[in-house]
Amino acid sequence: MAYSDKVRQVFQNTIEKLENDGLFKQERFIHSSQAADIEVEFPVGSSLKKVINMCANNYLGLSSHPDVVKAAHDGLEDRGYGMSSVRFICGTQDIHKELEKKVTEFLGTEDTILFPSCMDANAGVFEAILGSEDVMISDRLVHASIIDGMRLCSAIHDTFKHSDMTHLEKKLQLHADKRFKMVITDGVFSMDGDTAKLGEMVELCEKYDAMLFVDDSHSSGFIGKTGRGTHEHCNVIGKIDIITTTFGKALGGASGGCVSGRKELVELCRQKARPYLFSNTIAPVVVSGVLRVLDILSESTERRDKLEKNTEFWRKGLEEAGFVLKEGDTPIVPVMLFNAKLSQDFSKDLYDEGIYAMGFFFPVVPQGQARIRTQISAGHEMHHLEKALDAFIKVGKKYDILGKSKKEIVDMYGM
Amino acid sequence: MEEMKDIVLEYVIEEYLEDPDEEITYDTPLISGGIVDSFSMVSLKRFLENKYSISIPDEDATPEAFDSVDKIVDLVNQFLK
Numbered sequence: 001m002a003y004s005d006k007v008r009q010v011f012q013n014t015i016e017k018l019e020n021d022g023l024f025k026q027e028r029f030i031h032s033s034q035a036a037d038i039e040v041e042f043p044v045g046s047s048l049k050k051v052i053n054m055c056a057n058n059y060l061g062l063s064s065h066p067d068v069v070k071a072a073h074d075g076l077e078d079r080g081y082g083m084s085s086v087r088f089i090c091g092t093q094d095i096h097k098e099l100e101k102k103v104t105e106f107l108g109t110e111d112t113i114l115f116p117s118c119m120d121a122n123a124g125v126f127e128a129i130l131g132s133e134d135v136m137i138s139d140r141l142v143h144a145s146i147i148d149g150m151r152l153c154s155a156i157h158d159t160f161k162h163s164d165m166t167h168l169e170k171k172l173q174l175h176a177d178k179r180f181k182m183v184i185t186d187g188v189f190s191m192d193g194d195t196a197k198l199g200e201m202v203e204l205c206e207k208y209d210a211m212l213f214v215d216d217s218h219s220s221g222f223i224g225k226t227g228r229g230t231h232e233h234c235n236v237i238g239k240i241d242i243i244t245t246t247f248g249k250a251l252g253g254a255s256g257g258c259v260s261g262r263k264e265l266v267e268l269c270r271q272k273a274r275p276y277l278f279s280n281t282i283a284p285v286v287v288s289g290v291l292r293v294l295d296i297l298s299e300s301t302e303r304r305d306k307l308e309k310n311t312e313f314w315r316k317g318l319e320e321a322g323f324v325l326k327e328g329d330t331p332i333v334p335v336m337l338f339n340a341k342l343s344q345d346f347s348k349d350l351y352d353e354g355i356y357a358m359g360f361f362f363p364v365v366p367q368g369q370a371r372i373r374t375q376i377s378a379g380h381e382m383h384h385l386e387k388a389l390d391a392f393i394k395v396g397k398k399y400d401i402l403g404k405s406k407k408e409i410v411d412m413y414g415m
Numbered sequence: 416m417e418e419m420k421d422i423v424l425e426y427v428i429e430e431y432l433e434d435p436d437e438e439i440t441y442d443t444p445l446i447s448g449g450i451v452d453s454f455s456m457v458s459l460k461r462f463l464e465n466k467y468s469i470s471i472p473d474e475d476a477t478p479e480a481f482d483s484v485d486k487i488v489d490l491v492n493q494f495l496k
Contacts, residue, residue: 140455150454159455161433174461366433367449 022340023363028356034063034253036379040356052384054357054374057249059222059331060303061379067296068252068289075288087114087281088270095287102294103258107220107228107245108237111266114287116279118217118246118257119145124273125213125244125259126153130182135175138184139163141192143215146184155182162189165200172208181210182241187230188218191365191373193332195223198234211241217257218332221250222304222378227297241265247286252293256282307331307378310385314376317389322403323396331376334360335392336369338406339413343370346395353391368415419491424484426462431455441484456481463487469494 018024028042034056039048062068075095085091096114103112115121122145126136134155138146141162150157158175160168168183175181183205185196198214205212216229224232231240242261247254259269269276282290297303311331318325324336337343343359350357350372361370376385396402401409420441428439431451445451451459460476463469471494480490 138454140452147454156457157454158457159452171458174458 022344022361034058036061036377036381036384038356042351049351049354051351051354051356052380052388054355054376054388056253056375056377057218058253058377058379059250059307059375060297061377062250062293062296062303063253063379065293065296068292071292072254072285072289075291076285079284079288081285082283083280086277086279088277091280093284093287095284095291096281099282099287099291099294100258102291103260106294106298107243107260108231109240109243109260109262111263112258112260113266113269113273113276114281115257115259115273115276116281117248117255118215118244119148120275120279121244121257121259122146122149122215123152124149124275125242125265125269126150126155126182127274128269128272129242129265130155130180132156133178134180134182135178136182136184137168137171137175137210139186139189139196141189142184142186143190143217146186146215150184155180163194163197165197165204168201169204169208172204172210176208181208182213183210184213185215186218187214187216187243188223188330188332190218190332191334191360192326193328193330193334193373194326195219195230195233195328195330198230198236198240202234202236202239212239213242213244214240215244217244217246217249218330220245221293221297222307223330226301227304247282247290247293251297252286252289254286254289256286256290303378307376310378310380311376313382314374314385314389317385318392321389321393321396323392323401324404324406324409326371333374333376334371335374336371336406336409337401337413338368338370338410338415340370342399342409342413343372346372346399349395349398350391353394355388355391357388368410419488420484422466423463423487423491426459427451427484430458430462439484443484444482445484446478446482451481453478459487463491467491467495 028040030038030040031048032039036053038053039050041048079093079095083091100112100114126149130153132154136150136155136157138159139162140159158171160171183201188195201212219229221227223230231237242265244259247256259266315333326334337346340361343361347357347359357372357374360373460471464471481487
């Protein structure tokens with residue numbers, strides 16, 4: 001079918017509606033490596049501005065770490081640029097197997113399979129393991145990639161209220177007749193920064209004979225005393241049946257993900273998961289970088305310890321200044337503004353002050369829950385955080401929201 | 416009929432509403448209004464089937480048929496003998 005003017009007009013109208021509804025996403029171009037200090041072109045065509053990055057998933061500050069960059073260079077030299085094949089034809093190098101083994105050891109699981117991304121891992125894992133006689137019971141705030149993966153699976157799907165263990169138990173009772181029950185949650189929830197109650201979930205899963213799935217993308221590398229993830233934090237290492245995670249955040253930040261867990265489930269993914277079977281895996285250069293990242297994290301907890309201290313400083317500073325925050329103790333610290341336009345205006349004013357932090361609003365978060373999501377990094381030094389805090393306080397004063405409750409902010413600006 | 420409406424309304428409030436200040440009525444759009452997502456419909460379907468000892472075929476359990484308490488009650492009545 002030709003791409004006629006009529007067809008073009010339909011798509012143009014769709015894009016225009018996104019713009020009119022305030023839902024159009026404008027990318028900002030970064031002209032430097034990913035780090036605490038970045039140079040940004042925004043709006044398009046403007047001169048470069050040096051800003052402090054407060055919204056990257058670069059939790060451990062490893063995205064541009066010299067040792068990781070060198071390892072990637074070495075990998076590029078030794079194993080080349082691409083594989084030009086999926087894994088099961090001729091796309092598996094020794095370093096892919098080495099990385100799967102190292103991730104297994106790092107997470108304390110039975111086996112691991114790499115995917116091009118964690119999005120792909122979540123898209124493929126459910127369909128490979130479950131069938132129409134099974135049920136998936138997911139927290140209502142799980143990541144979009146999990147929702148997409150569940151849509152591709154023939155098992156029936158139900159949900160429980162966010163982190164509500166009483167509700168989860170009711171659902172496990174409701175679906176007691178199903179062959180397999182799988183409880184599905186994020187380890188740390190990306191928008192609110194809170195942590196799943198894995199201890200209680202493990203108990204419920206044991207009581208009702210269910211499997212437990214955790215996406216630890218916003219945890220791996222820094223949550224728990226040695227950074228293994230939420231299962232370490234909750235003292236349930238070895239009791240999670242499936243962990244999915246990404247190498248695109250704390251673990252070097254490039255790309256790639258994995259499914260790690262019970263060896264039979266991993267093997268089924270290797271045999272049946274479509275994003276694994278029909279797509280190239282992670283490029284050798286990235287594999288080499290991630291291998292070095294895991295060595296760095298196994299040698300010392302210095303970076304996750306620094307991240308913890310930075311997070312404490314940041315959260316305490318915002319609280320004392322009088323902002324409304326989402327409760328939690330992870331490096332994701334959402335500053336609640338409730339109103340979508342206020343979150344956009346606040347973000348723009350922060351940018352003028354040299355701080356890069358994005359406003360999030362519906363449909364990314366529920367209606368009336370607009371916020372600035374800040375993310376702390378071990379790459380931040382105290383001077384970065386102090387400058388960012390000063391900027392937040394200055395902009396907070398401008399909008400007169402410091403010391404105000406949710407109700408007072410909503411009364412001033414609406415939901 | 417009215418009793419069934421209240422039972423379903425109470426279940427929907429208990430099961431799906433996150434904000435205690437939120438109020439819904441018999442004709443509030445549940446799925447098109449974003450209160451119940453299509454995934455979460457399954458528990459509502461199973462609740463109705465258990466409560467009224469009926470079986471609702473998947474082809475009848477559409478988002479449209481579950482879009483308000485009124486519509487849900489109409490649907491249940493179709494299968495009640």
